Amino acid sequence: MTPSKPRVGLFVTCLVDMFRPTVGFSAVKLLEEAGCEVDVPMDQTCCGQPAYNSGDNESARKVARPLIDMFADYDYVVAPSGSCAGMIKKHFPELFANDPAMADKVKALSDKTFELVSFLTDVMKVDAVPASFEGKVTYHDSCSGLRELKVKEQPRKLLNSIKGLEISELSEPETCCGFGGTFCVKYPEISGKMVGDKTKDIKQTGAKTLLAGDMGCLMNMAGKLAREGSDVEVRHVAEVLADMTMAAPPIAGSNSKTGGE
Amino acid sequence: MNVSTSPKFKENVHGALRDESLQRALGRLKSGFQEKRSAAAAKMPEFEALRDQARDIKNHTLENLDHYLLKFEENVKANGGHVHWCADAAEAREVVAKICRDKNAKSVLKGKSMISEEIGLNDFLEKQDLKVVETDLGEYIIQLRHEPPSHIIAPAIHVHKEQVADSFRETHTGRDPNRSLVEPRELLDEAREVMREHFFAADIGITGANFLIAETGTSVIVTNEGNGDLTQTLSRVHIAIASLEKVVPTLEDASSILRVLARSATGQEMSSYTTFSTGPKRDGDLDGPEEYHVILLDNGRSNMLGTEFQDMLRCIRCAACMNHCPVYGAVGGHAYGWVYPGPMGSVLSPSLIGVDEAGHLPNASTFCGKCEEVCPMRIPLPKMMRHWREREFEKHLSPSSFRYGIKTWAFFASKPKLYRAVTGIASKVLGKMSGGKGKIAKLPLAGGWTDMRDLPAPEGKTFKELWAEKQKQQGGSK
Numbered sequence: 001m002t003p004s005k006p007r008v009g010l011f012v013t014c015l016v017d018m019f020r021p022t023v024g025f026s027a028v029k030l031l032e033e034a035g036c037e038v039d040v041p042m043d044q045t046c047c048g049q050p051a052y053n054s055g056d057n058e059s060a061r062k063v064a065r066p067l068i069d070m071f072a073d074y075d076y077v078v079a080p081s082g083s084c085a086g087m088i089k090k091h092f093p094e095l096f097a098n099d100p101a102m103a104d105k106v107k108a109l110s111d112k113t114f115e116l117v118s119f120l121t122d123v124m125k126v127d128a129v130p131a132s133f134e135g136k137v138t139y140h141d142s143c144s145g146l147r148e149l150k151v152k153e154q155p156r157k158l159l160n161s162i163k164g165l166e167i168s169e170l171s172e173p174e175t176c177c178g179f180g181g182t183f184c185v186k187y188p189e190i191s192g193k194m195v196g197d198k199t200k201d202i203k204q205t206g207a208k209t210l211l212a213g214d215m216g217c218l219m220n221m222a223g224k225l226a227r228e229g230s231d232v233e234v235r236h237v238a239e240v241l242a243d244m245t246m247a248a249p250p251i252a253g254s255n256s257k258t259g260g261e
Numbered sequence: 262m263n264v265s266t267s268p269k270f271k272e273n274v275h276g277a278l279r280d281e282s283l284q285r286a287l288g289r290l291k292s293g294f295q296e297k298r299s300a301a302a303a304k305m306p307e308f309e310a311l312r313d314q315a316r317d318i319k320n321h322t323l324e325n326l327d328h329y330l331l332k333f334e335e336n337v338k339a340n341g342g343h344v345h346w347c348a349d350a351a352e353a354r355e356v357v358a359k360i361c362r363d364k365n366a367k368s369v370l371k372g373k374s375m376i377s378e379e380i381g382l383n384d385f386l387e388k389q390d391l392k393v394v395e396t397d398l399g400e401y402i403i404q405l406r407h408e409p410p411s412h413i414i415a416p417a418i419h420v421h422k423e424q425v426a427d428s429f430r431e432t433h434t435g436r437d438p439n440r441s442l443v444e445p446r447e448l449l450d451e452a453r454e455v456m457r458e459h460f461f462a463a464d465i466g467i468t469g470a471n472f473l474i475a476e477t478g479t480s481v482i483v484t485n486e487g488n489g490d491l492t493q494t495l496s497r498v499h500i501a502i503a504s505l506e507k508v509v510p511t512l513e514d515a516s517s518i519l520r521v522l523a524r525s526a527t528g529q530e531m532s533s534y535t536t537f538s539t540g541p542k543r544d545g546d547l548d549g550p551e552e553y554h555v556i557l558l559d560n561g562r563s564n565m566l567g568t569e570f571q572d573m574l575r576c577i578r579c580a581a582c583m584n585h586c587p588v589y590g591a592v593g594g595h596a597y598g599w600v601y602p603g604p605m606g607s608v609l610s611p612s613l614i615g616v617d618e619a620g621h622l623p624n625a626s627t628f629c630g631k632c633e634e635v636c637p638m639r640i641p642l643p644k645m646m647r648h649w650r651e652r653e654f655e656k657h658l659s660p661s662s663f664r665y666g667i668k669t670w671a672f673f674a675s676k677p678k679l680y681r682a683v684t685g686i687a688s689k690v691l692g693k694m695s696g697g698k699g700k701i702a703k704l705p706l707a708g709g710w711t712d713m714r715d716l717p718a719p720e721g722k723t724f725k726e727l728w729a730e731k732q733k734q735q736g737g738s739k
Contacts, residue, residue, distance in 0.1 A: 012724050014674075018684045019717060021724035040728050043677035051667050053628060055650030055659065059671035066675065094644075147630035176587045180627025185709030186663070187625050189274055192713035193591045194627075223714030226700045252717035253699020 005037040006124075009074035011067075011113075013084045014046040015215035016236075020251065023215065026242035027080045027116050033242075034124040041070045047079075047087040052095060053181050060095055068092070068105050076123070077113040080238050081214045082145020085115040090148050115145055116238060117213055121154040128161035131243035136168045138207035139237070140198070140221065142214035143176050155213060155237050162240070168205040175201075179220040195224040202232055209250075211237040222252035231255045263350075263381040263409075265614055267598035270621035277592040286419045287593055293415075294584035297528025298635065305524070315521050316639045318514045319506075319575040323566065329475040329508045330557065336478025340540025342553035350380035353558050357382060357467065357500060358389055360554060364498055366391060366464035372482060372489035373397035374469030375413055375578060376502045376558055378600045379613070382467070394459045396488035398452055405432050411594030413601065414526055414580040419593055422448060456488070466496030466550065470503035471522070471577065472515040473555070479539040480555060481515055483522065483532040490536050499538065499550035504558045506574040518577060521637035526579040561613040569648045573608050575638040580605075582632035582642060588625055597622060604632035604642040611649050620658050623649035685726055688719040 008031050016023045024040075031038045044067060051059035067088075071077045079085040089110045096102040120126040137159065145151035159165055178184065178194025185191075198221060202210050210225070210232050212218050222234035233250035266273060277283055302308045322329055334344040347353035353376075361369065369391050371377065383393045383404070395404040399417040403410055405428040410416030417425075426442035433455055441447055468489050470480040480501040482489045493499040509515050523529040542549030565571055583589040583603025594602035599610050599619060607622035616623075623646035632642045653659050673680045695701050695718030704711050 014684075017724040018688050019719045021720055021722065021727050024724035024728070040725070042681075042725060042729065045674040045677060045680045048671075048674075051671055053647065053650070054663070054667050055647065055652070055654035056664075056667050056671070057651060059667055062671055063674045066677075143627065143629040143631075147634060174631075176627050176629035176631070178587070178627060180629070182663075183625070183627045184713075185707075187271070187274070188709045188713050189271075189278055190588055190591050190625065191627075193278055194587050195714060197587075197591075219717045220714065222717050223700065223710070226715040226717070227702070227713075248720055249699055251699075252715055253695075 005035055006075040007073075008036040008038050008076045008078050009071045010038055010040050011044060011047070011071070011077055011079040011084060011088070012040065013079055013081045013215065015219070016080055019219065020215055020236065020248075022244060022248040023080050023236040023238050025247065026236070026238035026244045027078070029242040029244065030116065030120060030129070030238060031078060033129075034120050034126050036076075036124065039074070043070060047084045048095075049084065049087045049091075050182060052087065052091060057095060064092060064095060068102070068109055071109060072105065075112065076119065077109065078116050078119045079113070080116040080236065082115045082142050082149050082151050083214050083216060085113055086144040086148035088113045115149050115151055115213065117158060117241070118145075118149060118151045118154045121157060127157065129158050129241045129243075131162050131241055133162050133165040133240055133243075133245070135164070135209065136166045136205075136207040137209040137211050137240070138168050138170055138202060138205040139173060140170065140177060140202075140210065140212040140217060141173045142212050142217045145213055146174060151213065155211075158241050159211070159237070165240070168207045170201045170205055172201055177217045177221050179216045181216065184220060191220075192224075195220050199224050199228060199230065203230060208232060209240075210234045211240060213237050218251055222250070226252040226255065229255055263379065263600060265599040265610075265618055267610065267614070267619040267622060270596060270598055270625065273596035273598055274592050277596045282421060282424075283419050283593050286421060287590055289418070290584055290590050294527065294580075298525055298581060298584070299528075301524040301528040301530065308521070308524070311517065311521050312637050312639055315518045315577075315637055316575060318509060318517060319638060322509055322514075323506065323571060323574055326505065326508070326566065329510055330505060332475040333473050333478055333508050334557075336476065337540065337553070337555055338478075340478050340553070341543075342478065342540045342555065345554060345556045347556055347558045347560075349560050350558075353380050353502065353556050353560070354382055354385045356556055357502070358386065360498060360500060360552075361386065361389065361391055361465055364464060364552075366498075368392040368394070368459070368463050369465045369467060370459060370463040370492045370496055371395045371397075371400065372466070372468030372492040373400050373416070373484065374467065374502055375410075375600060376469055376504055377467065378410060379560065380502075380558070382502075394456075394463075396456055396459070396492050397484070398449070398486060398488075401452060401456070402428060405429075409595070409600070411602065412580060412583065413578050413605075419595065460491045460495050463492070463496045465498045465500065466492040466494075467500045467502060468493050470501045470507050470555075472518070473503055473508040474510075474512055474515050474537075475508055476511045477539055479512070479537050481538075482536050483519070483534070484536070485527075485529075485533045487534050490534055493536070493538055493550060494548050496550055498552040498554065499541075500554045500556060501538065502556040502558060504560065505562050506576075522577055522579050525581040525635065525637040565612050570608065570612055570645055572640050573605070573612065573645060575640055576605050576609070577638060578605075579637060581635040581637065585631045585635050587627070587629060587631070604646070605640075608640075608642055608645045608649070616649055616652055616656070617658055620649075620653050623647075624653075681723070681725055685723050688723050689721060691716075692719045692721040694718070
């Protein structure tokens with residue numbers, strides 16, 4: 001008998017659920033290929049970040065609490081987002097700091113929650129993926145994944161295992177794209193300036209595809225590139241790693257000459 | 262007094278983003294500060310350990326602040342100096358004015374001091390018929406331009422050298438109108454010549470303080486131009502103005518923090534001048550002031566002790582946070598509307614002038630975390646900005662439409678079935694609205710998003726809908 005597979009509860013994230021289901025299926029495929037048994041609790045909604053970052057901790061707890069119970073029985077909880085995984089791993093313990101009854105549960109959840117790509121490399125020890133991709137991509141390091149969860153080399157390692165794929169780095173891969181959750185609609189002008197600087201950087205890399213690990217940042221950058229009429233295609237890194245780029249057109253569609261408009 | 266324009270932050274931002282000259286100047290942050298800091302940190306294997314040590318020194322000091330301040334006072338007095346405890350800006354201004362009056366002073370020289378900006382000292386002294394001259398070149402430039410500083414260590418970072426030349430021609434009359442003021446060296450030489458005359462004529466010299474050392478009663482300033490030394494040694498009276506949290510226990514502690522200060526600020530190992538002032542001129546000293554005063558300003562800081570904002574009092578004003586902040590980099594310092602810009606200002610300003618006044622500042626952050634990454638004192642700046650947002654939310658200061666939005670969202674997000682139904686409909690509707698193009702250029706009620714960028718359209722069905730369908734097909738019973 002083979003040893004039992006780790007049971008992973010997929011935290012899809014609200015943006016992937018609503019805007020980009022392909023990322024969810026890519027995550028399932030990658031996790032299964034890495035030897036996990038994947039389950040999706042159907043009552044999950046959001047990690048509570050919009051409320052938490054707006055100073056409304058009461059609402060954040062209201063949204064977070066059911067999630068803590070829902071994922072209690074899995075070996076691991078994995079999210080295709082550094083921001084949402086970071087919320088559960090780093091911020092839930094602070095959010096419930098004054099609630100001793102929750103402490104153990106929150107700590108247990110925090111310990112077993114991971115961002116997708118770093119989970120694959122650091123926990124499941126995946127060092128290559130059997131995907132195919134031709135051409136130059138560039139990669140944006142989303143802030144929460146980078147600074148809260150230290151996701152930096154992991155996606156590059158897996159991307160570099162794909163034959164035909166070449167990474168052309170941004171001049172400032174670690175500079176925020178200006179999304180920032182509610183920030184982008186509260187201060188649209190600053191956000192617009194920041195994402196404009198980011199798309200300039202993206203274009204100078206010469207890459208025809210932009211990848212990152214967080215839907216918020218991706219939608220921000222894809223939306224700006226689309227507005228500028230750029231032919232750079234934008235995808236979640238999981239889509240490329242799972243070899244699922246054929247499953248959906250790029251985020252915000254395609255402006256490329258060969259694209260399917 | 263220093264009036265804030267922080268409530269008009271959005272208007273300030275609007276102007277700043279359209280100010281081409283400012284935008285060109287802000288482009289200098291990367292090569293001017295970021296690359297230098299990163300090189301300086303990389304050259305020093307123990308840099309991270311030093312940051313821990315610096316943090317611990319300040320934490321210990323803040324836990325025992327009364328003790329070290331009293332010790333500092335005792336030692337200043339023992340050296341023949343004077344200490345003035347000032348609760349607020351008005352008190353501090355009055356103390357300075359009184360010293361000036363007592364000495365029949367006509368002119369005041371200033372070394373760079375953010376506390377002086379905080380208490381609006383220059384305007385106040387000028388109203389008392391005192392001639393006030395800033396001696397730090399950047400401060401001098403903005404004084405000529407009648408502007409506040411836009412950065413805490415590079416006050417004139419928003420000004421170009423051509424603009425400096427214009428200010429000099431206008432102010433430095435009696436010089437050859439056809440002289441060349443093109444090269445930075447020419448500007449520097451002229452400033453230096455003009456400044457010399459002021460130095461020799463000064464009655465009172467006012468500086469800030471980077472540290473106050475409790476065990477010796479010493480104030481320390483860190484400069485790159487040497488103007489601070491001249492200000493305090495050539496004047497008859499030296500007044501150092503400092504906020505309470507500048508105190509450290511020992512000389513050794515100051516030295517430890519100095520090792521992270523310049524590296525974080527400008528990427529230098531040490532600033533060109535680090536000047537230790539301990540009391541007035543003694544018998545036999547060749548130079549130095551006749552009197553030495555230290556103004557210890559509270560102005561709201563003691564209220565931060567014991568709160569979630571205490572960590573902010575570790576700040577050593579290196580400016581690394583603003584040098585690396587993408588928001589500061591986009592709008593510059595004046596947009597923040599009060600003395601302290603960038604992430605440290607977004608935490609400190611609400612403490613000092615009230616969150617109802619400075620409420621925009623802690624909100625205008627993406628929480629990217631870069632500031633905390635580079636802060637030599639490991640101040641958790643994003644976390645403290647979040648605490649301000651909590652206070653605002655509690656006090657109902659955030660816009661009601663926004664509060665309503667968050668509450669509505671939380672209502673749906675805590676009712677899974679309803680949430681699933683609503684997101685399912687929204688995905689479909691938005692997907693349709695894109696007309697198959699994958700994006701939406703204009704969306705009612707979402708102008709904040711679509712004014713700046715397209716909205717990527719949903720694929721059509723939600724993940725959970727598709728997952729349920731798939732489970733069904735596979736005969737699963739999830």
